[in-house]
Amino acid sequence: MTDPIAPQILIVDDARDIREPLGQYLRKQGFRTRLAAHAAEAREILAEAAIHLVVLDVMMPGEDGLSLCRxxxxxxxxxxxxxxxxxxxxDRIVGLELGADDYLVKPFNPRELLARVRAILRRAPPELAAxxxxxxxxxxxxxxxxAQHLTGADGRVVALTTAENRLLGIFLDQPRAVLSRSTLLDLTAGREAKAYDRAIDNQISRLRxxxxxxxxxxxxxxTEWGGGYRLVADVTDPRA
Structure with a gap:
């Protein structure tokens, strides 16, 4: 049985004979996996699940992998x-310029993919990994x-994506403080990336x-107009 707190990997590939065997292989190596056949399905999973790494095929019908990577x-x-x-x-050059962390050429040995997955997860900044x-x-x-989730007063459990989990943690660290978009971008990016002015707004909307x-x-x-965002709540230890 896979460890429920093991890293979760999203495999996005329109070829069923690639994504399903790859998902099975990674599960045998101790990872949790989610599978998507196209970009739209991948976006839905990323919005509701805690994903630690995306394995993404570039050549897909409809929206391609480079667009989804961006x-x-x-x-x-x-x-x-x-x-x-x-x-x-x-495509490999463009993908790396867009911010992809690594690439692997098809056809590939699953053991090489496993090694690259582990290497990426090892070098993920602490604020992303923990x-x-x-x-x-x-x-x-x-x-x-x-566990990357919320539990409501009625016992309902709501899963958070990695980005949502990280963003909420920042607000809980500084309750009632106004945090600007630029501050939130700096604290959540975790790695070098071009600032995307609407990125925080989109994450806030999903968290809301x-x-x-x-x-x-x-x-x-x-929303604090002209300032940023603020969590209007007291934060306590649930064991108290």
């Missing part, structure tokens, strides 16, 4: 390992950063959909 990096998402065709050197430790309570929620009774009229994560 989207993941712009939002401060998890590291990306690209899968490229033998002849597509340009969110703030310790469960904390705010309003009607208890945040468990290690999970913690607010009415995300369109937020009462917990409020």
């Amino acid at each position: 989207w993941v990096v712009a939002r401060g998402g998890p590291p990306v390992l690209l899968l490229t065709a033998m002849a597509d050197e340009t 969110p703030p430790s310790g469960r904390r309570q705010f309003a009607d929620w208890v945040h468990d950063p290690d 959909r999970k913690i607010e009774s009415d995300p369109k009229a937020p009462q917990l994560l409020v």
Whole structure:
């Protein structure tokens, strides 16, 4: 049985005969996996699941892997390992320029992919790999950063993505303080990336959909016009 706190890897590839055997192989190596056949499905998974690494095929019908890679990096998402065709050197260069962490040429040996996955996870900055430790309570929620989820007063469990988990941890560290977009970008990026002005706004919107009774009229994560965002709640130890 896979460890429930093991790193979770999202495999995005339109070829079923690649993504399913690869997912099975990585699970046997102790990882949790999610599978997506196209970019739209991958976006849905990234919005609701805690993903630590994306293994992403470049050549896919519809939205290609490079476009999805750009989207993941712009939002401060998890590291990306690209899968490229033998002849597509340009795609490999563009992918790395977009912010991908590594690439692997198809066809590949699964053991080499495993080695690259482990290397990427090892060199992930501490703020990406280890969110703030310790469960904390705010309003009607208890945040468990290690499990990357929230538990409501009614017992409902809500999964957080890696980016959401990290962002919420920052607000819980500084409750009631106004945090500017630039401050939040600096604290959440974790690796060199071009500042994307709407990245924090998008992450805030997704987080509000999970913690607010009415995300369109937020009462917990409020906007300070001209300033940034503020968590309007006291933060306590749920064991107290």
